[in-house]
Amino acid sequence: MNVLSNSIKEFYCWSSNWKGCREIRFSNGGHYFACAINNSFIHIVNFYTSECPPNMICKALGKVRCIQWFDDDMGFAAAAVDGNVFFYDLQTAKENSGCRNTDRDFSLKGVVFTGMCLIPDRPYECLAVGSDKKMWTSDDKKCVPVPHIFSQVSIMNNGKAFFGGVGAENRPGAIEVWKMPMEKVSSTPAHGKAVERMRISHDNSFLFSCSRDGTLMVNEIKDRDPRGIGGARKFEMANFSEEILTEKTEMDGYDQQIETL
Numbered sequence: 001m002n003v004l005s006n007s008i009k010e011f012y013c014w015s016s017n018w019k020g021c022r023e024i025r026f027s028n029g030g031h032y033f034a035c036a037i038n039n040s041f042i043h044i045v046n047f048y049t050s051e052c053p054p055n056m057i058c059k060a061l062g063k064v065r066c067i068q069w070f071d072d073d074m075g076f077a078a079a080a081v082d083g084n085v086f087f088y089d090l091q092t093a094k095e096n097s098g099c100r101n102t103d104r105d106f107s108l109k110g111v112v113f114t115g116m117c118l119i120p121d122r123p124y125e126c127l128a129v130g131s132d133k134k135m136w137t138s139d140d141k142k143c144v145p146v147p148h149i150f151s152q153v154s155i156m157n158n159g160k161a162f163f164g165g166v167g168a169e170n171r172p173g174a175i176e177v178w179k180m181p182m183e184k185v186s187s188t189p190a191h192g193k194a195v196e197r198m199r200i201s202h203d204n205s206f207l208f209s210c211s212r213d214g215t216l217m218v219n220e221i222k223d224r225d226p227r228g229i230g231g232a233r234k235f236e237m238a239n240f241s242e243e244i245l246t247e248k249t250e251m252d253g254y255d256q257q258i259e260t261l
Contacts, residue, residue: 004245012050025067025076028202034076036064042078044090058088058099066116066152070123075099077126079116083108085138087124106138114167115152115198120159127162129153135164135182144182152198154207156223161185163207165195173211175219190217 002009023036026047035043042064044056062082069076075089085106088099104124112131119125125139129150134143151167164176173191175198178184191211198209200221207219 002245004247004250006246006250009247023064023067025069027069027073027076028071029073032069032073034067034069034078036060036067036078042067042088056090056099060084060086065114068116068118068126070118071120075101077116077118077124079113079126079128081112081114083111083113083130085113085116085126085128104138106136106141108132108136115150115154115165117153117155117162119155120157122159127153127155129164142182150176152195152209154198154200155180156200156204156221157202158204158223163198163200165190165198165209167194167196169194173209173213175207175209188219190219191215 021035021037024033026033031047033045033047035045037043040060040062042058042060043052044058045052058078060078060080061084062080064078064080067076067078074091075087077085077087079085087101087104089101090099092099092101101124106126106128108130110132113128114130116126116128119127119137122139125137128136128138129146129152130136131149133146133149135146135150135153136143146164148166148168148171150164151173152165153162154165155162159180161177161179164178166172166174166176171194172189173193173195174187175190175195176184176187190209191213192215193212196210196212198207200207204221204223207221209217209219211217
């Protein structure tokens with residue numbers, strides 16, 4: 001979709017088989033996006049060409065709940081409701097027509113994973129939360145019990161702290177602040193119902209959260225670290241443009257209205 005001055009215009013429509021997609025995640029560079037389709041496949045699509053080569057279709061064992069890309073966009077991790085976290089290497093996919101790195105699989109029987117995030121500067125290591133009221137790290141399978149279910153987890157780009165969204169039924173969707181490694185700092189009321197999604201801006205300035213109550217909240221993050229965003233993710237902020245997009249037909253319509261005045 002193109003966001004124009006007074007409207008939103010569709011510029012491309014992908015296959016109708018993708019209507020059941022419940023999880024989609026753009027790469028850090030924006031040139032790829034991963035789309036979980038039919039509960040068992042993850043399609044990697046080039047955003048600019050709309051192509052999805054056969055060797056870029058990755059198989060998953062269960063319904064994918066969340067996806068996160070590596071810092072260098074050369075792969076991603078996916079967590080599913082069947083208790084599996086799989087890691088996929090796109091460079092391997094190009095060479096061998098298969099992208100799952102089975103040596104890094106992280107599985108827990110009887111656990112429904114609801115949220116997962118990759119830990120910065122720690123390749124193939126993630127923090128996962130699910131139905132067992134615990135937070136897990138995939139590298140050493142350490143866990144920390146929590147008093148309620150977390151539905152989402154999102155870590156700051158410097159890896160110092162992370163946020164957990166409460167996803168328990170019949171409980172307000174609070175957001176908890178934790179310091180690495182696994183130390184609770186505070187809790188903040190946020191939503192009336194369970195938290196569904198959470199994302200942190202690349203400069204650690206804002207936390208975006210969505211809930212089942214239909215609200216989107218934007219919270220400002222006060223980071224006292226003088227190093228700024230640090231870590232592997234370093235970006236330069238682009239200046240906001242004062243220009244807006246308007247189609248030629250719409251401009252012609254404005255000209256005609258002016259002439260009739």
